[in-house]
Amino acid sequence: MINIEKLAEQLEFDVEDVHELLEMFIDSAIGSIEDIKQSFANQDITGIRNGAHAIKGSAGNLLLNEVYLVAQRLEKSATEGRTMNLLGEYRELAHLIEQMHEEFGKNVYA
Secondary structure (H helix, E strand, O other), rough: OOHHHHHHHHHHHOOHHHHHHHHHHHHHHHHHHHHHHHHHOOHHHHHHHHHHHHHHHHHHOOOHHHHHHHHHHHHHHHOOHHHHHHHHHHHHHHHHHHHHHHOOOOOOOO
């Protein structure tokens, strides 16, 4: 899914630095996914929006375009009150984060 060498070149960082940045992103994104999940349980649209916004910003900084676009859609749906879209977009975002986590040899929900 992620070509670390290409990403390092695009970001103008060493491969080791990009690997560390991705690990930090994944850890943070997992926390945000859990926050969004809790926000669903509490019917807290603002919490959903805030969690998606956090992931979107970090993903954008790291040029993780697919994650960025899904987080952006989730944030926009929450902002505009389009609740019919929220669950599907959340699941898609959580799946992308889980895939990234697994790519680095971890189990997201361990």
